[in-house]
Amino acid sequence: MGPQAVRFGILGCSSVARRRSIPALLAQPGAALAAVASRDPEKAKAIAAELGCAATGYDELLTRDDVDAVYLPLPTALHVPWGLKVLAAGKHLLLEKPSATSADGARQLVRAAADRGLVLRENFTFPHHAQHATVARLLAEGRLGQLRSFSGAFCFPPLPATDIRYDAALGGGSLLDAGVYPIRAAQLLLGDDLTVAGSSLRVDGRTGVDVAGHALLVSAAGVLADVKFGFEHTYGASYTLWGSTARLTVDRAFTPPATWQPVLRIEEQDHTEEHVLPAGDQWSAAIASFTTAVAAGHHAGHPAEAAGLRSMVRTMELVEDVMRAATRVAA
Template identity: 50%
Template sequence: MPALPVVRPPARPAPLRVGVLGCGGIAMRRMLPAMARTPLVEIAAVASRDRDRAKAAATRFDAVALHGPDGYRHLLDRDDVDAVYVPLPPALHAPWTARALESGKHALVEKPMTTDARQAHDLADLAKSRSLVLMESFMFLHHSQHRAVGRLVDTGRIGELRCLTAEFGFPPLPPEDIRYRPDLGGGALLDAGVYTVRAAGLLLGDALSVVGSTLVSDPATGVDIRGDALLRAPGPATAHLSFGFTHAYRSAYTLWGSTGRIVVGRAFTPPPDHSPVLRVERQDHVEEVTLPPDDQFANLAARFAAMVLGQEDPAPEREAAVRQAELVDAVREMAVRDSSVGDGGPVVPMAADGGA
């Protein structure tokens, strides 16, 4: 079982001054409130193309508001901003993250960090050359429930690990949602599928390869709306991943071993007050392990600040983001593709982060 990330708070109390490029749903509902309750972080400025959204966010978090067509650029020019958080649509991540790094700002970038591996390599090289932190915002990695899962596997509770299945999906989104826009990096693979790919890397190790995949596209928009992928690790374990926008809600993974299974029922989106329950199933025994609540968004913000403040090595985060982008590219390139006509079901409004 590969080692899982551990959050170690930095010794230095100086807050990290963060500027925010965009006021997307996940930023306003999850990440900015988490940053606001993290002592190591101060939200210094918020930029949006929309004047009212910028002012509302700045008022809420006691920050400077920047807006209009030059708002992002003005934020990057500010001396009181040490780092940026980039929650823009996926297709805008690479160009604005590059500008941030070129301006000397550390960068925390919403997943997916880029829409292809070439962009990920370029950003990682740029961050390394400037001695800046570059981190992809996969918040679920920073929840303690996954370390608990790792301990169960390492102590042999399910024998030898054979297979991981991971699923992240939810009902259709409103037609105007950006995830139906190919020009903005829409599609189920880049929105929901990346979680399952990252979970496979977390639980099976970095040396994964893609064996095969499928993607079903919406003929009206051209984006993929559901898919599956099969990955393998160098050892005996495989990963079967499923994701999409045409499903009943599910955010889970199962580890299946030679003598039992571990089921994690709220793998990617547990709120801070949720007490996770790990289900350990063996042939003659079923046990439910209840864990204390944990705040994965605040943990992520604290780890980003720790790296910027010199308490953590940023290299593993850069390397993980590049490897993640390479695997997502391989899922896309190997996919057997199909078009879906009328299988999307009724449009059900969902939260912008898939109900997190």
């Protein structure tokens, strides 16, 4: 922890907080952990004792003077109501993805953060891995010729029946949980001005949530994109960019472990090459980027934050369009 470290409170002792974000935060010189909050006081106490910080309830966390910023990993439907409370309390907000269950919810958060002069970041960590900047550079250099299509997927096996992702009232479903990754990757590489041309969702009759789906999108420049997502597949998290002269594939695109050395595969008519890139810790990089923005005095109205927040809202607009366009079939 550095002298000017951003002091975090954790709102909800969630699985991703404990597995990923808290370890990344504790390892970060620009960050310090002040308190963890849970609905269950005993759970908060046990975790706080393990981590050497204070234990609180949700509302109490927001009144603490030793908390500068809140990391919020609640179920998705609670992101906007609790995110607005965090911002109203004058704390910077690192919010788990997706930002909201609607575009209007995402816009409300941006407005509230801008009004209060606070940093608001959606914790998509994959864009913080340098492998995607390498892909963008190869694309800009014309390594693939003219780009014709993007194809991205994020799928994994079924979860326990009690998981928040099977609860529609908590913002469950594979589009909001997994589909947002390839959608955001398409935005990153093709631009935010994508439109939705069609979609299908496989809906589970018991829970009412979509457990798989796909969508077709098209960029303003006429590049075609398709995304697949689901909770009923073997694991896969990849994308392929297909150009007029070559095809580039990124495997482990969204959740590479910090020790994973990414391999970019470029295929042409007469040969294939593989570029092994340095490993990168996207979880630490995301926290570092957030604490740097706070330390630099940025806020949601600052020009440096504009592109990220525009993409955050655009993802939710695209999610809404995917839902509207969807042909629904029984899973």
